[in-house]
Amino acid sequence: MTVIGFVGPGVMGRPMAANLVRAGHEVRVYGRSAESRARAEDTGGTVVDSVRDACAGAEVVFTVLTDGAAVLDAIDGEDGVLAAMEPGAVLVDHSTISPAESLRVHAAAAEAGVGCLDAPVSGGEAGAVEGALSIMVGGDADTLATVRPLLDVVGATIVHVGEAGAGQVVKAANQLMVAGHLQMLAEALVFLRAHGADLPAALDVLGGGLAGSTVLQRKRANMLEGDFTPGFRIDLHDKDLGIVTQAVREQGLALPATSLLSTLVASVKARGDGALDHSALYGLAAALNGIAVNG
Incomplete structure (x- = not known):
């Protein structure tokens, strides 16, 4: 069992979180709105009211957010994802953002002592529900190896495509x-x-x-x-x-x-x-x- 923080239980994120729960992992789910958190109840995970509650003590944090601004806002600051994570944990950003924004995420994670992968997904809601997403991963290959068993739960095709930003x-x-x-x-x-x-x-x-x-x-x-x-x-x-x-x-x-x-x-x-x-x-x-x- 892995302790997972999950930020962004939207159309794609919600079934991804549910699949991780079904695989036997402890998943703490945070949505930015009360409506998002209410909808996340059906994932089976523990729905929490803050980023810190989701990410503190998590071995891996997944983010699935709408755009680069949302990702950067979520990871930054005293109440952000990176501040809550412990050194040595891994941040996996499944959001679709620009390569330049992704490099900023990687740099911020490195400064916090956190591993980082940009891992956008393809396959739509149906692929997320089926756990059959295609995941294109940028970042350190060894970091990918540590979290690949988790990615295998949500995706059917996981490919390391290069260094930081390459996934985007x-x-x-x-x-x-x-x-x-x-x-x-x-x-x-x-x-x-x-x-x-x-x-x-x-x-x-x-x-x-x-x-x-x-x-x-x-x-x-x-x-x-x-x-x-x-x-x-x-x-x-x-x-x-x-x-x-x-x-x-x-x-x-x-x-x-x-x-x-x-x-x-x-x-x-x-x-x-x-x-x-x-x-x-x-x-x-x-x-x-x-x-x-x-x-």
């Missing part, structure tokens, strides 16, 4: 590719509908060939049913593509499709649909062609 670089690429798959699935459905195709049958055969993808498997039902209940919100995908755009500019790259995808996701948010699942890109593609999602 790979996650940015992941979010770019996911947006591309979603957009092309949305446009394919519009194309198929215009020709009167049997949509489920068409997606069955496309999914069995080179056009198949995890996005098609997990999001086809959302698009076919017009059900955009959030598993991963447009707001968050827009934030993630902002990280990509910033990194592209810093590297002086020319990635025109990346720019278009960022604009399309931002357009869905501008329509007032930021709280919907990112499969709501289909709603925009349908609207651009004058058709209803369920038409």
Whole structure:
């Protein structure tokens, strides 16, 4: 049994914490709002009212927060995560933040004598519930080895991708590719509908060939049913593509499709649909062609 502090029981964090509890670990869960803490009761962990209560004495602390500002705010200060942790413990940040912000987290952890990994995840809510997330890890390989048994509880694919910040670089690429798959699935459905195709049958055969993808498997039902209940919100995908755009500019790259995808996701948010699942890109593609999602 490992004593774990868990900060951020949101859509992704809550099932991750629950899986750690089911694996037999002592998990102390802290959410920043009273509503978040109330929802975290179903994880089976011990829900606490402060960062210190979650992290003091913890061997490993997981953070799963919305953005870089939230992560930096959570770890800093006398009441922050790092102040509560003991030297030699390990901080695993599963949040999706910029590589530059991640390097600040690593530096702060090193100053506190705490090991640190940036370990963003992919797989959506379903992957978190199933314990089948893909985890891209940046940081010290030996530190990863000490916490890998815990990561094996929440993920099916855990890969060390490089030094500090490398996990966030790979996650940015992941979010770019996911947006591309979603957009092309949305446009394919519009194309198929215009020709009167049997949509489920068409997606069955496309999914069995080179056009198949995890996005098609997990999001086809959302698009076919017009059900955009959030598993991963447009707001968050827009934030993630902002990280990509910033990194592209810093590297002086020319990635025109990346720019278009960022604009399309931002357009869905501008329509007032930021709280919907990112499969709501289909709603925009349908609207651009004058058709209803369920038409």
